[in-house]
Amino acid sequence: MDKKVTNLLREKGFKVTPQRLAIYKILATTKAHPSAEMIFNQLQTAYPTMSLATVYKTVDILREIGMIQVLNAGEDCFRYDADTSDHPHVRCLECGRVDDLYDINFSDFVGDVAKKTPYRLTGQQFYFYGICPECQKATVN
Amino acid sequence: MDKKVTNLLREKGFKVTPQRLAIYKILATTKAHPSAEMIFNQLQTAYPTMSLATVYKTVDILREIGMIQVLNAGEDCFRYDADTSDHPHVRCLECGRVDDLYDINFSDFVGDVAKKTPYRLTGQQFYFYGICPECQKATVN
DNA sequence: TTATAATTAATAACCATTTTCCAATTATAT
DNA sequence: ATATAATTGGAAAATGGTTATTAATTATAA
Structure with a gap:
């Protein structure tokens, strides 16, 4: 390695x-x-x-x-x-941890953007925000 | 207004x-x-x-x-x-400008993520990076 | 109009991340 | 083994966006 x-x-x-x-x-x-x-x-x-x-x-x-x-x-x-590799991330708004998102197909999304923007695209970053499983348990909702 | x-x-x-x-x-x-x-x-x-x-x-x-x-x-x-409103943005790596991306459908993408992550999602941000039309003209490629 | 509490302007202070500095150390080629 | 150029470590300094401070001003209600 x-x-x-x-x-x-x-x-x-x-x-x-x-x-x-x-x-x-x-x-x-x-x-x-x-x-x-x-x-x-x-x-x-x-x-x-x-x-x-x-x-x-x-x-x-x-x-x-x-x-x-x-x-x-x-x-x-x-x-x-x-x-x-290009992959989306998700951050917990409670504890701050950042996780990968696997097996997500976003090529249609990216393709659509590439088709519609006049920019020459070189990359992208997708961030999701929410509450991770641990923090969901910890907080009373 | x-x-x-x-x-x-x-x-x-x-x-x-x-x-x-x-x-x-x-x-x-x-x-x-x-x-x-x-x-x-x-x-x-x-x-x-x-x-x-x-x-x-x-x-x-x-x-x-x-x-x-x-x-x-x-x-x-x-x-x-x-x-x-929820909409993706694209930033020019050359001049730094940030533009909106219109008429992009990303609900499938978001739905897929929501289905597959154990997080309770509350929002997201999609950033694309590239070279804007003006900077494409300005630089010799 | 008057009272008062919020807001503004200007600057100083903040503050956590990141960079710089340089002497001591170390990786690399010969 | 030696030379040398790069790298490290430790601390200090910078960075620069953001926040705090305070007296003067202003929006709002009565």
């Missing part, structure tokens, strides 16, 4: 460091779409000397080489996703 | 001021989805003493009484839209 990042980093002239691999590994093995700070916190035990600055610099590089995508779900920070 | 805002402001216990009407009028007569600063700049000639703080407070009130919606198209600021 690290092979691809390793090669891609080398190809693009970046050095392969344990920090970079660790940060990518976190993103590649979670579905939580962590922010820079969440990545930083998660690395505290394995890399006690990890710096937030390194996290920021690394996610920027990972985005540049196309290994991750950057999300902005209307929060005050960015989130990072090693799943670079 | 101001009638509705005027009544709604009074109903909710807010005073009706020239500033508030002017800010709403800007939003109601544009399709540019201006940010707070853009509203502020646009009012400089008509209201030279307008304060940015007033713009922020007013859009907050307008949102509270349901006369506008707030957009976050992945920028570092919010944009405001007097068209409170």
